Amino acid sequence: MISSAIASALAGLQIASRRTEIAARNISGSTVEGYVRKEGRFSSGPLGLQYDGIIRAADLPLAxxxxxxxxxxxxxxxxxxxxxxxxxxxxxxxxxxxxxxxxxxxxxxxxxxxxxxxxxxxxxxxxxxxxxxxxxxxxxxxxxxxxxxxxxxxxxxxxxxxxxxxxxxxxxxxxxxxxxxxxxxxxxxxxxxxxxxxxxxxxxxxxxxxxxxxxxxxxxxxxxxxxxxxxxxxxxxxxxxxxxxxxxxxxxxxxxxxxxxxxxxxxxxxxxxxxxxxxxxxxxxxxxxxxxxxxxxxxxxxxxxxxxxxxxxxxxxxxxxxxxxxxxxxxxxxxxxxxxxxxxxxxxxxxxxxxxxxxxxxxxxxxxxxxxxxxxxxxxxxxxxxxxxxxxxxxxxxxxxxxxxxxxxxxxxxxxxxxxxxxxxxxxxxxxxxxVTSLEARLADNQGVDLDKELQDTLLFERSYAASAQVLQTATRMLDELLQRI
Structure with missing residues (x-):
């Protein structure tokens, strides 16, 4: 169980790190002409979510x-x-x-x-x-x-x-x-x-x-x-x-x-x-x-x-x-x-x-x-x-x-x-x-970067990272205590 907790915590750290990295990328790209918002692609794995790569929020028909x-x-x-x-x-x-x-x-x-x-x-x-x-x-x-x-x-x-x-x-x-x-x-x-x-x-x-x-x-x-x-x-x-x-x-x-x-x-x-x-x-x-x-x-x-x-x-x-x-x-x-x-x-x-x-x-x-x-x-x-x-x-x-x-x-x-x-x-x-202005506004909503949302998500990802790190620290202390008793 401790090993599973450590593995889940590590997976959580990785996911939170990826999401924070993508959010930071979107924030920096928000001022770049032609930049399309990036989103992480995740799927279910044995230890929870696993990172499968990046997808673009591109609306090709509207574009x-x-x-x-x-x-x-x-x-x-x-x-x-x-x-x-x-x-x-x-x-x-x-x-x-x-x-x-x-x-x-x-x-x-x-x-x-x-x-x-x-x-x-x-x-x-x-x-x-x-x-x-x-x-x-x-x-x-x-x-x-x-x-x-x-x-x-x-x-x-x-x-x-x-x-x-x-x-x-x-x-x-x-x-x-x-x-x-x-x-x-x-x-x-x-x-x-x-x-x-x-x-x-x-x-x-x-x-x-x-x-x-x-x-x-x-x-x-x-x-x-x-x-x-x-x-x-x-x-x-x-x-x-x-x-x-x-x-x-x-x-x-x-x-x-x-x-x-x-x-x-x-x-x-x-x-x-x-x-x-x-x-x-x-x-x-x-x-x-x-x-x-x-x-x-x-x-x-x-x-x-x-x-x-x-x-x-x-x-x-x-x-x-x-x-x-x-x-x-x-x-x-x-x-x-x-x-x-x-x-x-x-x-x-x-x-x-x-x-x-x-x-x-x-x-x-x-x-x-x-x-x-x-x-x-x-x-x-x-x-x-x-x-x-x-x-x-x-x-x-x-x-x-x-x-x-x-x-x-x-x-x-x-x-x-x-x-x-x-x-x-x-x-x-x-x-x-x-x-054209109306279509570009819709396009910006669909595939552009919302800075407020990206900043809010960054805070959530940091908290998730901190929580996973806390689980990892707790599991590490438990292992240390068990090893001391052996």
């Missing part, structure tokens, strides 16, 4: 759900950043620094000139107002292309990070595979789960557990990223960007995203294209959101230039010539009927009316192609220019806005549409953020 929602949030954030920059550049109608207000000032300048066509100051103001509108469109087009280029660089950076995470997961898989059955691989599993979480923010992945503790990774559409080896994401990157550039599957243009030759490019129509994550958000900015904004700006620029051209009495309908606003790439050519890709970035005042470039400012009163100044009091041409802002025009329907409206109304629609898109995305992001 998978949280990862998918984080991916959705990351995609929204990437798109919202670009939309916010464009909306800020478009300006605010309430302060008069927006595109519609710029056109209104141009309309007013031409109206005033029509009333006082002989006023050289008003002539210069009309030319300056036309230049202001052209430069505003230039700056907006530049902003659009800068956002596209930034998105492309972000894609390249995320692809490099994703491949790095895949390599790290493969290495951890190899280390986990060689851990003996009774060994402790929990820290390796924590590190692997953290790497998977980081990867999922970039693009969602499906994780499949293997009997040996390793995992395989596939995209949400079933393309293998990791099995016995890493299947790297491929993206050519590059700093080339312009309104004319687009992703065209297999036919050049901007680079796409592939794995082992399989097209994963979001929005490309490929059957295995990824749909969410930060990569999807960046591709949406590069290939959808900003190109649509460019189409809207180009539609306004081309319609405005054609309106001035058609209102110019010195330009024949059969042989169009350059009007008040022209394409800087072909300043002597007239505008065709269709939208010119990227024109918003190239629109400029006709050099023939710009004194800074050798032109004569009186041409804004007479018509751009007039051969002489004519009657200084003739304001008919200026009034014809001013009336273009009172008419309705057919705009390119591919831009997604009203196809028949006035120039100023269309400019306001561009601002309103971009603001509406930003506001809708902000609302979606707010909901998604709340969802």
């Amino acid at each position: 998978r759900e949280a990862g998918q929602e984080r991916a959705g949030l990351a995609g929204m954030e990437a798109e919202l950043t670009a939309r916010t920059s464009l909306v800020q550049r478009l300006g605010d109608p309430r302060t008069g620094n927006d595109l519609g207000s710029s056109l209104t000032r141009l309309s007013q300048a031409l109206t005033q000139l029509g009333n006082r066509p002989d006023d050289i100051v008003l002539q210069q103001e009309a030319v300056d107002s036309a230049g202001e509108t052209a430069r505003f469109l230039n700056s907006l087009s530049k902003e659009v292309q800068n956002e596209r280029l930034f998105a492309q660089r972000s894609i390249a950076a995320d692809v490099a990070t994703a491949n790095d995470r895949l390599a790290a997961i493969q290495k951890l898989n190899e280390e986990i595979r060689v851990v003996p059955p009774q060994g402790d691989a929990s820290d390796l599993l924590d590190a692997r789960d953290k790497a998977v979480q980081e990867l999922t923010t970039i693009l969602p992945v499906r994780v499949s557990q293997r009997p040996d503790g390793t995992v395989t990774l596939l995209t949400e559409t079933g393309v293998t990223l990791l099995d016995e080896k890493v299947h790297e994401l491929q993206f050519a990157g590059g700093d080339a960007m312009g309104p004319e550039l687009a992703y065209d599957r297999g036919r050049g243009g901007l680079p796409g995203l592939t794995v082992d030759g399989i097209d994963l490019t979001p929005g490309s129509g490929a059957p295995q294209a990824i749909r969410t994550g930060r990569l999807a958000g960046s591709f949406a900015v590069r290939d959808q959101v900003m190109p649509q904004a460019q189409r809207q700006l180009d539609a306004l620029a081309s319609t405005l230039a054609r309106a001035f051209q058609q209102a110019d009495a010195t330009i024949g309908a059969s042989t169009p010539q350059a009007g008040l606003l022209v394409d800087s790439a072909a300043p002597d050519a007239g505008m065709g009927a269709g939208t010119v890709t990227g024109l918003a970035g190239r629109l400029t005042v006709n050099p023939r009316v710009d004194p800074a470039r050798g032109g004569e400012v009186w041409r804004v009163r007479t018509g751009v192609n007039a051969t002489s100044p004519g009657e200084v009091g003739d304001g008919d041409q200026a009034r014809r220019f001013a009336r273009i802002f009172e008419q309705s025009y057919d705009f390119d329907p591919a831009a997604g806005l009203a196809s028949n409206t006035s120039l100023i109304a269309y400019a306001n629609q561009i601002t309103d549409a971009q603001q509406a898109g930003k506001s809708a995305l902000e609302a979606n992001k707010s909901y998604q953020s709340s969802l």
Whole structure:
């Protein structure tokens, strides 16, 4: 009986020591990102509980759900950043620094000139107002292309990070595979789960557990990223960007995203294209959101230039010539009927009316192609220019806005549409953020460390250790007394 008591006490000391060690490990790991609470695995033995190793309090289904929602949030954030920059550049109608207000000032300048066509100051103001509108469109087009280029660089950076995470997961898989059955691989599993979480923010992945503790990774559409080896994401990157550039599957243009030759490019129509994550958000900015904004700006620029051209009495309908606003790439050519890709970035005042470039400012009163100044009091041409802002025009329907409206109304629609898109995305992001926060809170409850509980358990384990030690001391004294009597 004394021997049994000693054996039980020793077992109790071991169990209490193990539990205290695990509690201390949890306390120290509570500040480590990605740490999952550890618990001892015990079973019944001939002398009571026996220690069988460590298990992780990992909630894999909940972690998978949280990862998918984080991916959705990351995609929204990437798109919202670009939309916010464009909306800020478009300006605010309430302060008069927006595109519609710029056109209104141009309309007013031409109206005033029509009333006082002989006023050289008003002539210069009309030319300056036309230049202001052209430069505003230039700056907006530049902003659009800068956002596209930034998105492309972000894609390249995320692809490099994703491949790095895949390599790290493969290495951890190899280390986990060689851990003996009774060994402790929990820290390796924590590190692997953290790497998977980081990867999922970039693009969602499906994780499949293997009997040996390793995992395989596939995209949400079933393309293998990791099995016995890493299947790297491929993206050519590059700093080339312009309104004319687009992703065209297999036919050049901007680079796409592939794995082992399989097209994963979001929005490309490929059957295995990824749909969410930060990569999807960046591709949406590069290939959808900003190109649509460019189409809207180009539609306004081309319609405005054609309106001035058609209102110019010195330009024949059969042989169009350059009007008040022209394409800087072909300043002597007239505008065709269709939208010119990227024109918003190239629109400029006709050099023939710009004194800074050798032109004569009186041409804004007479018509751009007039051969002489004519009657200084003739304001008919200026009034014809001013009336273009009172008419309705057919705009390119591919831009997604009203196809028949006035120039100023269309400019306001561009601002309103971009603001509406930003506001809708902000609302979606707010909901998604709340969802992610809720899931992460549940995940923390299920697999995180509760410091108060760990400290309380530590006290209990210390008392258990002390009790087992007391039993061992008592049994030792009993044995000593028996030996003295023999």
